[in-house]
Amino acid sequence: MAEPFLSIQHVRKSFGATTVVEDFNLDVAPGEFVSFLGPSGCGKTTVLRMVAGFEEPSAGKIVVGGKDITRLKPNQRNVGMVFQAYALFPNLTVAQNIAFGLKVGGMPKPDADRRVAEMLDMIKLPQMADRYPYQLSGGQQQRIALARAIAPKPKLLLLDEPLSALDAKVRVSLREEIRSIQKKLGITTIFVTHDQEEALSISDRIAVMYGGRAEQVGTPFEIYNRPATKFVANFVGTLNVLEGKVTDAASGKVQVNSQEVSLKGKLNGSKSGDTLSLALRPEAISLGRQPGHDASLSGEIAEVHFLGSVIRVRVGIGGNTVSLDTFNNSTTPPPVVGDKADISFSSGDMLVLH
Amino acid sequence: MKSGRFWAWFVFLLGAAYFFIPLIATIEFSLRMRRGVYSFDAYKVVLGDSQFQATFMFSVIVAVFTILLGVLIVVPTAYWIRLRLPQLRPIVEFVTLLPLVIPAIVIVFGYIRMYGSNSPLPFLGSNLGANALLVIGYAALALPYMYRAVDTGLRTIDVRTLTEAAQILGAGWGTIIARVILPNVLIAVLSGAFLTFAIVIGEFTMASLLNRPAFGPYLQNLVANRAYEPAALSIIAFIITWGCMSLIQILSRFAPKSANRPN
Numbered sequence: 001m002a003e004p005f006l007s008i009q010h011v012r013k014s015f016g017a018t019t020v021v022e023d024f025n026l027d028v029a030p031g032e033f034v035s036f037l038g039p040s041g042c043g044k045t046t047v048l049r050m051v052a053g054f055e056e057p058s059a060g061k062i063v064v065g066g067k068d069i070t071r072l073k074p075n076q077r078n079v080g081m082v083f084q085a086y087a088l089f090p091n092l093t094v095a096q097n098i099a100f101g102l103k104v105g106g107m108p109k110p111d112a113d114r115r116v117a118e119m120l121d122m123i124k125l126p127q128m129a130d131r132y133p134y135q136l137s138g139g140q141q142q143r144i145a146l147a148r149a150i151a152p153k154p155k156l157l158l159l160d161e162p163l164s165a166l167d168a169k170v171r172v173s174l175r176e177e178i179r180s181i182q183k184k185l186g187i188t189t190i191f192v193t194h195d196q197e198e199a200l201s202i203s204d205r206i207a208v209m210y211g212g213r214a215e216q217v218g219t220p221f222e223i224y225n226r227p228a229t230k231f232v233a234n235f236v237g238t239l240n241v242l243e244g245k246v247t248d249a250a251s252g253k254v255q256v257n258s259q260e261v262s263l264k265g266k267l268n269g270s271k272s273g274d275t276l277s278l279a280l281r282p283e284a285i286s287l288g289r290q291p292g293h294d295a296s297l298s299g300e301i302a303e304v305h306f307l308g309s310v311i312r313v314r315v316g317i318g319g320n321t322v323s324l325d326t327f328n329n330s331t332t333p334p335p336v337v338g339d340k341a342d343i344s345f346s347s348g349d350m351l352v353l354h
Numbered sequence: 355m356k357s358g359r360f361w362a363w364f365v366f367l368l369g370a371a372y373f374f375i376p377l378i379a380t381i382e383f384s385l386r387m388r389r390g391v392y393s394f395d396a397y398k399v400v401l402g403d404s405q406f407q408a409t410f411m412f413s414v415i416v417a418v419f420t421i422l423l424g425v426l427i428v429v430p431t432a433y434w435i436r437l438r439l440p441q442l443r444p445i446v447e448f449v450t451l452l453p454l455v456i457p458a459i460v461i462v463f464g465y466i467r468m469y470g471s472n473s474p475l476p477f478l479g480s481n482l483g484a485n486a487l488l489v490i491g492y493a494a495l496a497l498p499y500m501y502r503a504v505d506t507g508l509r510t511i512d513v514r515t516l517t518e519a520a521q522i523l524g525a526g527w528g529t530i531i532a533r534v535i536l537p538n539v540l541i542a543v544l545s546g547a548f549l550t551f552a553i554v555i556g557e558f559t560m561a562s563l564l565n566r567p568a569f570g571p572y573l574q575n576l577v578a579n580r581a582y583e584p585a586a587l588s589i590i591a592f593i594i595t596w597g598c599m600s601l602i603q604i605l606s607r608f609a610p611k612s613a614n615r616p617n
């Protein structure tokens with residue numbers, strides 16, 4: 001990466017005796033959109049609040065644009081933030097809400113008015129200027145909150161689960177709107193969510209967090225296809241995990257439920273006799289032996305879920321169950337529970353989890 | 355069903371009678387100053403009395419300053435306790451209740467001893483000082499009502515998130531309190547202010563012991579020496595009270611609705 005715009009370095013945060021963020025490191029490039037993804041309580045909000053200045057790190061530092069801001073007050077940071085609960089000022093109109101930061105910053109009124117109009121156009125709500133927050137829907141309120149955060153031209157935009165209070169449809173359209181505005185303005189952005197689909201669909205990169213640490217930072221493609229840890233693999237997407245035992249490390253032979261598969265070149269460093277967790281995405285597995293798939297296992301159909309265009313099949317292999325998806329085909333009836341079946345996959349798609 | 359309705363009306367009429375009979379009797383009595391006919395003579399006498407005007411104005415001004423002082427002390431305190439020191443709430447609530455437990459006479463004797471004309475802080479050495487002391491004393495008396503009203507108002511808004519939203523937009527504490535917190539608890543502040551006003555207008559002990567030309571001592575004097583005028587005064591006070599209350603009602607219609615909690 002070129003010079004990072006935001007750099008979070010070895011940040012730790014403890015509340016009393018409990019440490020909720022530990023050795024958190026992240027560099028964000030200028031204009032980049034990074035999501036924090038993780039389960040509830042993993043410290044996403046806490047890291048974001050340290051960047052905003054609402055919490056002071058117990059250790060480490062935060063650098064923005066080459067300047068150490070670790071000890072700066074929130075109102076001196078020139079950061080924009082959108083809250084989960086909208087947090088519009090109920091006593092002010094939409095236009096006054098958006099103008100708040102401009103007024104505090106001492107912008108002359110004509111300039112501020114122009115900027116407010118520009119912002120209202122950007123979020124496509126120009127006719128709402130004189131309404132009060134209670135007269136708006138949740139989605140509209142959150143767009144106003146976004147406009148209010150962006151109006152003073154902050155260097156950094158922070159969003160803490162801005163969509164989680166909205167219903168599903170609004171959530172999808174607003175996340176795309178946020179992303180397109182962010183791209184247009186080129187504003188460096190951190191977006192907190194616990195919704196993996198949201199993170200995968202709009203981020204340049206994702207930091208998957210667990211227990212106060214960044215487990216893996218990477219593009220959505222990397223996170224999904226090459227999860228670095230067991231946690232990331234399990235948390236992002238659906239995953240089939242099989243326990244295997246290395247029988248011959250040199251040739252990459254692994255035994256799964258007393259059947260042998262060959263995983264050449266994937267065992268980096270494992271010795272014969274080691275047990276491994278092997279993971280496969282449902283879409284990487286086929287029912288029956290497919291040409292091009294170099295590994296296969298035999299089992300028995302355990303469950304069949306007809307979902308319309310897709311049929312999700314669960315196949316029991318010894319003690320393990322493997323989910324896989326096949327497309328619906330009007331001429332081929334779905335498999336029957338209890339039938340013997342083979343599954344096949346490409347050993348290259350197999351993830352070895354450590 | 356039928357008897358239920360009967361009892362409901364019975365209780366309602368009983369309550370209405372309890373409330374209205376003394377009021378009507380007082381009005382009737384206040385109109386009987388001129389022998390044999392109803393007249394507004396008592397009201398004319400009261401309103402025309404220069405002492406009435408002077409003491410009433412004095413008390414109104416004292417009330418206004420008391421309200422300002424109360425708001426200046428209570429709003430930031432209640433706000434800060436909600437925001438940063440919630441563990442202190444029970445203690446602060448206890449302290450604000452003390453003026454209800456400690457009689458005003460105790461407070462005022464304390465003041466006289468501490469701020470007498472030959473003490474290091476001779477508040478009582480000048481008129482202005484004594485007036486200031488009266489305002490301070492009244493602010494203490496009104497504390498239980500003011501604090502409770504403001505604290506209740508703060509409960510209806512998301513103090514912490516609104517504060518943080520303002521902070522991240524660059525606002526300092528003064529701006530946050532003046533432009534975000536105060537406007538959103540204005541109705542609560544107004545009801546606190548109204549209660550303060552009511553306390554100050556009628557207060558006797560402090561005003562008389564500090565020897566201030568206030569409305570309370572004037573009222574006391576009138577009640578002791580006249581017949582019809584006190585009744586007229588009671589009605590005037592009643593009208594002022596109701597006027598204030600309807601004003602709060604009207605103002606609250608214009609108040610911002612709280613919309614910062616998604617549902």
Ligand SMILES: Nc1ncnc2c1ncn2[C@@H]1O[C@H](COP(=O)(O)OP(=O)(O)OP(=O)(O)O)[C@@H](O)[C@H]1O
Pocket residue numbers: 015020038039040041042043044045046047194
């Ligand atoms: N002020 C605080 N005092 C004590 N513990 C806190 C405080 N703030 C957060 N924590 C704890 O820190 C941990 C991380 O909290 P945080 O709010 O960062 O989680 P999160 O990842 O944002 O979760 P969610 O998805 O539920 O919002 C939690 O276990 C929480 O209880």
Ligand SMILES: [Mg+2]
Pocket residue numbers: 044045046
């Ligand atoms: Mg959170």
